[in-house]
Each structure stands twice: as C-alpha cells, then as structure tokens.
C-alpha cells in the first residue's frame with residue numbers, strides 16, 4: 001500500500017499544475033493527472049502547493065550542550081513544521097563539533113529522534129578557537145558535509161588558507177561566517193541609523209565584507225568551494241558577483257530576516273531584532289534582494305538560532321545574537337516576496353530546494369518519479385498570525401510576532417513518512 005497526495009498543485013516549469021503524487025516505500029513512485037486510489041491511503045491536498053521538502057544549509061540545533069535552547073528533537077520538529085526535510089547543523093555546540101565522536105552522536109540522535117534529515121557541519125578549527133585545524137579527514141569519514149567555524153570568523157589569513165587547502169583536498173566546502181573581530185568587537189547592531197540613535201556600538205559593514213574579499217582571493221588561490229554564510233552587506237554582494245564573473249568557485253546564502261528587514265525597522269531596544277550579522281541598512285537590504293534575483297546569492301537559509309527567553313531578555317547589548325527561523329521562513333518569503341510580485345514562487349522554492357542540493361551536491365530537493373519522497377504540502381490561502389507560543393522550537397526569539405502571513409506548511413513527509421501534519425490535515429473526508 002502506498003500513499004496518494006490527491007489533487008495537489010505542483011510547480012512545473014514555473015506553472016502550477018494539478019497532479020496526483022503516489023508515494024511507495026520511501027520514494028515518489030508516480031506523478032500523474034489522476035492515480036487510482038484503490039489499495040492506497042489517499043490524502044486530499046486539493047488546491048495546496050506540493051513541493052520538494054525544503055533544504056536549510058544553516059541551522060543551530062544546539063545539541064550537544066545547549067539543550068535549554070534547543071535539542072535535535074525539537075529543532076527538527078520545528079524544521080518539519082516549516083516544511084524542511086533536510087537541515088545542516090552548525091558546529092558551535094558544546095563540545096564543539098570538532099571530533100568524529102560528536103558527529104556520530106548528532107547523527108545517532110537525529111536518526112532516533114529526528115523529524116528531519118540532519119547533515120552535520122564540522123568545525124574548521126579545534127573548539128572554534130582559530131588556532132589549530134580540526135582533523136577534517138576524520139570528520140568527513142564520520143559524515144560531515146562541510147566545514148565552518150560559524151559563530152566566529154577565522155581571524156587570520158594564514159589559518160583560512162590552510163583550512164581551504166585541507167578542505168579542498170577532501171572535497172569539503174568551506175562555509176564561512178565572515179566577521180573581522182577588530183572591526184566588530186563590542187558591537188550589537190549595525191553601525192548606522194539605529195546604533196547612532198541609541199548610542200550603541202555598531203558592527204560596520206566592512207567587518208563582514210573584508211573577510212569576503214580576503215576569502216575570495218584565497219579561494220581563487222586554492223580552488224576551494226567557498227560558501228559565504230548569511231550574507232548581509234551590499235559590498236559583500238558586489239564582491240561575490242564579481243568573483244563569480246571571474247569564475248571563482250564561490251556561493252552564498254541569505255536569510256529571510258535580512259531580505260525583509262533593515263535597521264530602520266527595529267522598533268526599540270528589543271533583542272528579538274538582534275542577530276549576527278545584524279539587520280543592515282535599507283541600501284544593503286535592497287542589494288540582497290537584487291543579488292538573490294540575479295543569482296549572485298544562490299540560496300536562502302534560516303540561520304535558525306534559538307536562545308532561551310531569559311537570555312533574550314538581557315537587553316540589546318547583553319543578549320546573545322540570533323533568532324529562530326524554521327517555522328516562519330516560507331510564509332514570510334511567500335507573503336512578502338512572492339505575493340507582491342518581487343519573486344516568482346518558482347524562484348523562491350528553487351532557492352530552498354534544488355539550488356542548495358546542487359550547490360552542496362545532495363541527492364534531494366526534487367519532486368519527480370524515482371526521487372526520495374521528501375515533500376512539503378503548503379496552504380497558500382489561509383492567513384494566520386505568527387504566534388511564537390505555537391512553535392515546536394524551544395526558541396521563541398523572533399521579530400516577526402503578529403505578522404499576518406500566508407503560505408503555511410500543513411504536511412511534511414520525510415522519505416515517505418509523515419513527520420508533521422497540521423490539525424486541518426486530519427485525513428477525514430478523503431476518498432479513494
């Protein structure tokens with residue numbers, strides 16, 4: 001017996017087309033105008049978008065070590081609710097994901113308790129201290145898909161060059177958090193309108209862009225696949241665009257919050273607007289949208305970064321950087337970029353599925369016969385307010401509370417298994 005998703009809307013060459021999808025075992029067995037339901041379970045998804053499950057190459061699951069913020073169980077439940085079936089998790093755990101043991105522990109937990117596929121990213125340097133390279137070969141053997149010291153920048157050029165050489169020899173992408181400490185130190189928001197108004201120390205744009213420029217030169221010299229994390233400034237976008245034109249192997253990701261908000265939008269000293277990199281200027285925000293449009297920026301990621309309520313209540317200067325993102329990403333992008341016509345639905349879906357799969361050489365992210373049945377079903381009609389108290393994440397730290405959005409995922413399948421289902425998708429009323 002298989003499962004049929006009946007009368008869903010599939011994106012085919014940019015058009016929405018009504019189709020049935022038959023899932024057998026863990027695979028998509030058939031996609032057709034109409035599939036006979038006899039002998040199968042049938043789920044009515046009439047009028048709803050059926051897409052490949054989303055892939056997020058940048059999340060913080062916090063386990064091991066920071067289970068008060070999030071666990072692999074709650075983080076992947078949050079992912080499933082957001083329509084994500086694959087998440088890559090950053091190594092700034094405790095201990096840092098810098099040994100094969102931690103990688104194996106994450107993979108084991110994910111298998112036992114996970115509602116999404118988890119791809120660990122290993123640390124570039126031991127304890128992310130920037131002093132000594134990790135044993136990347138052993139980490140790769142254990143199952144990492146890339147290396148990163150996310151949370152901190154690699155401060156010296158020599159360390160980054162050594163890391164790139166090592167990663168290249170192993171075929172691992174270098175995923176870089178770009179931040180020059182000598183420029184960023186002590187800042188809590190973007191250096192600009194908001195920091196001036198409130199007398200706060202700012203993080204200037206160059207703190208990011210200088211690393212991007214340095215790393216592009218190093219990537220060119222070493223032949224590395226260099227991937228820029230959470231790109232946030234106009235200058236970084238320009239640098240990546242020029243590097244791509246010259247044929248450097250550079251890719252980039254952007255977060256929904258940097259596409260939709262700028263420092264002018266921060267209402268006051270609320271740490272739910274504090275993340276790293278910070279919300280930049282309107283000009284930067286516009287450059288990110290343009291970069292995403294023209295392909296300079298390859299993919300969208302959430303940088304889901306849960307923290308406890310107590311931590312986030314410490315105020316703008318003392319609270320940790322980071323906001324959650326998995327459960328609001330698609331509704332935000334759909335409502336704020338697709339519905340107003342800035343991006344097509346296909347453009348947004350591709351940057352959350354096929355493109356990250358292509359860039360990181362992953363076998364998921366497509367909805368076609370013979371593919372693994374990682375699927376998101378999305379209600380494009382019903383408008384609902386963002387309500388953090390409903391989040392499956394332990395984190396409630398979002399600046400989007402109360403936003404009225406459409407495009408809420410209602411059913412998520414991982415390898416053919418339903419891992420999340422909204423109440424309204426209770427199977428009653430479906431008929432063969």
Ligand SMILES: NC(=O)N[C@@H](CC(=O)O)C(=O)O
Pocket residue numbers: 060092150151152177274275276277303305306320321322323
């Ligand atoms: N983005 C953030 O603001 N915070 C991240 C670290 C990071 O992504 O650099 C975190 O781990 O909390």
Ligand SMILES: [Zn+2]
Pocket residue numbers: 150151152177229230276277
């Ligand atoms: Zn980062």
Ligand SMILES: [Zn+2]
Pocket residue numbers: 058059060090150151303305
């Ligand atoms: Zn991060």
